[in-house]
Amino acid sequence: MEAITRNPATGIYPATPDYVHAMEVQGAGRLLFVSGTMGLADDGSAPSDLATQLELIWGNIGRILAEAGMTAANIVRVTSYLRDVAYVPANSQARLRALGAHRVPTTAIVVETLSPDWLVEVEVVAAA
Template sequence: MLKRLSPNTLRAVPEQYQGIYVHGTEITEPRRFVFLSGQIGVAPDGTTHASFKDQCNQAIDNVEALLVDAEMTTADILRVTYFVTDADNLASLSEVRQTRWNEGNAPAVTTLVVAALAAPDLLVEIEVTAAK
């Protein structure tokens, strides 16, 4: 069972992030964990989209495919770390998250702006921990 942690002793989560962010997650009675390697915006055919939003959506597609393979859903996500190469893309990241992963099961989230990822054309990487 998952419990989302947002005690009133901490700063309230801003309204625009309430469905996609929580201060912490607690798991009780864990059966199994899945730790996903960072997923990038590369399609199964090996192509990489040029736009940030397209790469972000593809990385999310890749995460969701791995969750399906593990017989899990996005509701089982405990923690997400986003690695973004350009701070100017943070608003787009938030928009994609609101569209794709705003199901009321907010995970713990960390977002980092990094100098680069494994290849120069990569703009975002998403790392996930899930439990069921």
């Protein structure tokens, strides 16, 4: 599989260092669509603080990817659903820690989650 970053140089606002405008995936034999994943512990409980929920989210996503024989390097798209716009910086930093130098198209949306205990929900698409 080949992932090609598509960031037009003109006619559009520039991508920032933490994401790309688009990713073209060629030769992928498998796609994995991961449901919105919450920062829940193994017992289903939601810690009260944002940092712990974000750590759990990316750990949970890592576990799901591993089940499919993939890693964060296979992620080609991230969408984050935040309960509060104030969560944007922490969410971005958690994503950057989880992905390392790997940059993908990403969107963050401020929403009311299904449970008020869920501060952030993240869904990803991965390809291999």
